Amino acid sequence: MNCLKLLKPVTEIVLLAGNLLSAEWCRPGGPRGYGDKAEVDAEIEVMLRRSLLELLDCDFWGEETGARLTGHEYCWVVDPNDGTSDFLLGRKGSAISVGLLLNTAPVLGVVYAPVTSDRGPDCISWAIGGDSVFRNGKSVLFRLNHLNLTLGSRVLVSTAAASKPKLNAELCAPAEFIPTPSIAYRLARVAAGDAVAGASLVPVSAHDVVGGHALLIGAGGVLLDQDGQPISYESEALMMRASLRCFGGAPDACRELSKRDWGRLFAA
Structure with missing residues (x-):
């Protein structure tokens, strides 16, 4: 095919x-x-x-x-x-x-x-x-391969981020955070050059992210889980719950974001 x-x-x-x-x-x-x-x-x-x-x-x-x-x-x-x-x-x-x-x-x-x-x-x-x-x-004509979190770059996060702007700004720094509906669209926009990374801080299933994951691959990007490991779909269990959190975009930026203490958003 x-x-x-x-x-x-x-x-x-x-x-x-x-x-x-x-x-x-x-x-x-x-x-x-x-x-x-x-x-x-x-x-x-x-x-x-x-x-x-x-x-x-x-x-x-x-x-x-x-x-x-x-x-x-x-x-x-x-x-x-x-x-x-x-x-x-x-x-x-x-x-x-x-x-x-x-x-x-x-x-x-x-x-x-x-x-x-x-x-x-x-x-x-x-x-x-x-x-x-x-x-x-x-x-x-956009590639994510060598991008990183820098002043002026953007990280796309859920619309819930608007309720805690100070903490989200700290967790995404030095990049700017942009609240955006739909993890699928966030990942797609990253692949199209609108941001260096997109994130979901709640569990995602395969239907949420496979389309966007493909687009990231096309732009030289990655999709990582909460531990900074590549997301895969190798079993029905992983299709049902691909990750607890995910970070898609430039490889270095996503690895850095995965290390940050996002749990603070839910404790605050």
């Missing part, structure tokens, strides 16, 4: 799914749902599951419609609306995330935030064999 040839049709499928998310955002009375469950999430995943399996019939791991794990070398990994809680609270930036694993390694990713606060619809994609990450159809 040529993953690079898959990228265009997968991106088209994700963009179509984005229309459902945009329509739900604009729905009179606001999106349906409460807490961390929106009704549109399942509707989007049903559409994605059908379309992606028609494109490549293989294993599937979804947040809403469950898993089909048969041992196939390929596996689609889907989050239909990463950042649902923020979406339901009226915060822009939740994203559809589609990743493809080959023998548990990310080889394709498409992350699409149809409603953002600063860029309009934002689709970031990559597949193995490609020379660069693409953003809205245009090649992004």
Whole structure:
């Protein structure tokens, strides 16, 4: 299977799914749902599951419609609306995330935030064999390999960081911290050059991060767990809980961030 040839049709499928998310955002009375469950999430995943399996019939791991794990070398990994809680609270930036694993390694990713606060619809994609990450159809000539935390660089963190700005500023220093919905979109934005790293300080599953992980690989980045070790998807248990915390982006920056005492945010 040529993953690079898959990228265009997968991106088209994700963009179509984005229309459902945009329509739900604009729905009179606001999106349906409460807490961390929106009704549109399942509707989007049903559409994605059908379309992606028609494109490549293989294993599937979804947040809403469950898993089909048969041992196939390929596996689609889907989050239909990463950042649902923020979406339901009226915060822009939740994203559809589609990743493809080959023998548990990310080889394709498409992350699409149809409603953002600063860029309009934002689709970031990559597949193995490609020379660069693409953003809205245009090649992004950006590499994370040799970047580090420096004055003026950025670390993308969850929207909860806005409630503890002083402590988050200290933990991300000398970089600036930027509260952003959706770990999938945070990782995608890092791969596209918006920041040196993105983080989640709560447990993540494969559906949260595989799409973004693929994009980081395409930009020369890494995705590390709370111990500074590479995140993997080698078992069903790891698919269910990939890490307790994760740090994605420039290798040196992520290793440094993983060593910091993020527990202070929860104790304060």
